[in-house]
Amino acid sequence: MVDRIIHGDPRTVAQAISLIENDAKESTDVLRALFPRTGNAYRIGITGPPGAGKSTLTNKLAKYYRTQNCKVGIIAVDPTSPFTGGALLGDRVRMSDVELDEGVFIRSMASRGSLGGLSKKAKEAADILDAAGYNIILMETVGVGQSELDIARAVDTTVVVLVPESGDGIQAMKAGLMEIADLFVMNKADRPGADQAMTSIEFILGLRPHSGQDWLVRIVKTQAHEGKGVAEVVTMIDQHRSFLQTSNTFVERRKIQLKQRIHEIINEQWHFDFWTSERAAYLTEQIEQVFSRSLTPYDVAQELVLHFK
Amino acid sequence: MVDRIIHGDPRTVAQAISLIENDAKESTDVLRALFPRTGNAYRIGITGPPGAGKSTLTNKLAKYYRTQNCKVGIIAVDPTSPFTGGALLGDRVRMSDVELDEGVFIRSMASRGSLGGLSKKAKEAADILDAAGYNIILMETVGVGQSELDIARAVDTTVVVLVPESGDGIQAMKAGLMEIADLFVMNKADRPGADQAMTSIEFILGLRPHSGQDWLVRIVKTQAHEGKGVAEVVTMIDQHRSFLQTSNTFVERRKIQLKQRIHEIINEQWHFDFWTSERAAYLTEQIEQVFSRSLTPYDVAQELVLHFK
Numbered sequence: 001m002v003d004r005i006i007h008g009d010p011r012t013v014a015q016a017i018s019l020i021e022n023d024a025k026e027s028t029d030v031l032r033a034l035f036p037r038t039g040n041a042y043r044i045g046i047t048g049p050p051g052a053g054k055s056t057l058t059n060k061l062a063k064y065y066r067t068q069n070c071k072v073g074i075i076a077v078d079p080t081s082p083f084t085g086g087a088l089l090g091d092r093v094r095m096s097d098v099e100l101d102e103g104v105f106i107r108s109m110a111s112r113g114s115l116g117g118l119s120k121k122a123k124e125a126a127d128i129l130d131a132a133g134y135n136i137i138l139m140e141t142v143g144v145g146q147s148e149l150d151i152a153r154a155v156d157t158t159v160v161v162l163v164p165e166s167g168d169g170i171q172a173m174k175a176g177l178m179e180i181a182d183l184f185v186m187n188k189a190d191r192p193g194a195d196q197a198m199t200s201i202e203f204i205l206g207l208r209p210h211s212g213q214d215w216l217v218r219i220v221k222t223q224a225h226e227g228k229g230v231a232e233v234v235t236m237i238d239q240h241r242s243f244l245q246t247s248n249t250f251v252e253r254r255k256i257q258l259k260q261r262i263h264e265i266i267n268e269q270w271h272f273d274f275w276t277s278e279r280a281a282y283l284t285e286q287i288e289q290v291f292s293r294s295l296t297p298y299d300v301a302q303e304l305v306l307h308f309k
Numbered sequence: 310m311v312d313r314i315i316h317g318d319p320r321t322v323a324q325a326i327s328l329i330e331n332d333a334k335e336s337t338d339v340l341r342a343l344f345p346r347t348g349n350a351y352r353i354g355i356t357g358p359p360g361a362g363k364s365t366l367t368n369k370l371a372k373y374y375r376t377q378n379c380k381v382g383i384i385a386v387d388p389t390s391p392f393t394g395g396a397l398l399g400d401r402v403r404m405s406d407v408e409l410d411e412g413v414f415i416r417s418m419a420s421r422g423s424l425g426g427l428s429k430k431a432k433e434a435a436d437i438l439d440a441a442g443y444n445i446i447l448m449e450t451v452g453v454g455q456s457e458l459d460i461a462r463a464v465d466t467t468v469v470v471l472v473p474e475s476g477d478g479i480q481a482m483k484a485g486l487m488e489i490a491d492l493f494v495m496n497k498a499d500r501p502g503a504d505q506a507m508t509s510i511e512f513i514l515g516l517r518p519h520s521g522q523d524w525l526v527r528i529v530k531t532q533a534h535e536g537k538g539v540a541e542v543v544t545m546i547d548q549h550r551s552f553l554q555t556s557n558t559f560v561e562r563r564k565i566q567l568k569q570r571i572h573e574i575i576n577e578q579w580h581f582d583f584w585t586s587e588r589a590a591y592l593t594e595q596i597e598q599v600f601s602r603s604l605t606p607y608d609v610a611q612e613l614v615l616h617f618k
């Protein structure tokens with residue numbers, strides 16, 4: 001399997017990502033064996049509120065990178081509910097520019113109702129693509145919450161896509177988007193209110209404490225559906241990449257990301273080891289007493305840690 | 310402190326929440342002592358995309374509940390970046406209907422850049438308000454990510470606020486909002502596209518597998534700014550509450566929430582115990598080798614777990 005991935009076989013890549021998604025034990029072995037082959041791909045996060053056109057932009061970016069002879073991997077992280085699956089989402093339709101291209105690998109990952117873990121899995125899937133020789137990895141995430149922030153921290157360049165209707169800059173700021181963006185894209189820039197929205201974001205960016213050594217976050221207007229502005233987005237991503245490399249931030253960021261990965265591996269292993277069937281049964285038994293307020297959650301937690309040592 | 314909280318002193322409540330926010334050791338003692346007094350408040354989550362008018366609706370709901378003689382606690386969870394603080398957000402302005410009312414307690418909680426932990430803190434703050442005799446607790450969260458889902462699971466009724474411009478129902482569904490909503494609010498319903506957006510969400514709700522025993526998720530139109538539709542929202546929340554109580558789902562939900570809390574307490578304690586300064590130093594030392602690919606993250610994780618036992 002490892003060999004076939006290194007040789008870039010898309011079917012095996014897909015199988016390996018399925019192993020990760022299904023929490024298969026072997027996935028760790030595969031990831032461990034592939035790890036020395038990782039670190040070469042450039043990872044770009046595409047995030048923003050629902051409806052901003054992230055999939056369209058991702059599609060167009062992939063198409064553009066293909067003209068530069070890059071192999072492109074796309075991971076669309078999707079917290080969609082299990083009851084709808086992916087069938088309604090139209091991802092395949094919106095990726096129509098590249099979906100038949102053999103140099104592009106597209107994978108949608110959903111949380112399937114499990115609490116957490118999705119961002120770890122998405123990063124692992126990116127490692128598989130990295131080892132398989134994809135030069136550019138686009139990680140598309142919807143939303144602005146914790147797992148999106150986790151993923152944003154796991155890429156080299158984070159692109160935040162907004163639309164005029166996303167509300168003013170204050171709303172974007174409230175959503176935590178301001179601090180993760182290396183680059184803003186104002187998509188659907190032909191719509192009313194686009195200039196006002198641009199001004200509002202520029203104003204807030206201007207409030208940031210900023211030294212001459214920092215990367216200057218900028219905004220690009222696009223109409224991704226028509227392909228307008230996509231080349232400019234790529235240029236800005238390239239500039240950010242150069243900045244990271246010349247300022248040594250690239251190495252620092254990647255080291256922080258690797259640390260984060262080690263944390264996640266340990267957390268997961270610990271969780272697996274701690275929650276034995278005995279502990280789970282004890283918790284279920286005691287919860288009645290907690291509900292009736294004759295025990296506190298702190299008592300039960302303490303008991304689970306100490307008594308079962 | 311515990312006594313003063315039980316007697317409903319708002320200053321002490323504020324201090325206790327600050328202890329929680331600052332990870333002060335004493336906060337656990339306070340929470341443990343207050344726990345027997347909790348479980349009486351009804352908890353309502355208000356969530357949705359940025360700009361949907363969540364704060365305005367929260368404000369109006371609080372005002373409404375005040376006319377019913379309820380004490381109302383509001384926790385606005387805000388993943389805003391630390392560099393802007395809360396000053397620009399205008400929360401105080403938008404809560405103007407109730408901010409001078411002594412029967413309303415308003416607290417904004419921000420993540421301050423820390424990874425995770427915010428949802429646990431928000432739930433603990435809700436416990437403080439619960440013990441202090443607030444009958445209704447409104448938890449407002451922006452965004453659609455993991456910590457918002459965590460908070461949505463920690464309330465009795467989750468209200469998802471959308472606006473016509475949130476995009477069609479498919480976008481809302483993509484954002485994971487469909488599965489957490491007990492009730493949808495289409496705010497700013499006087500704007501163009503509102504009816505279409507309503508239809509679209511109703512269509513998708515209709516696709517859900519549904520038995521006669523389940524709660525039927527519904528949509529209410531509002532213009533929260535003018536107070537229109539707010540009474541209907543309260544009526545629907547009441548209906549959901551009755552449903553939970555007659556179907557016994559209420560008890561089941563709360564038990565699941567308490568289990569979740571115990572999980573969080575244990576995780577936090579473990580994290581604190583595991584990450585000794587020795588282990589942290591070892592990780593920093595080894596990360597160079599991981600970066601150069603002479604070690605894998607899995608090797609370092611294993612070493613941290615086994616070697617330091």
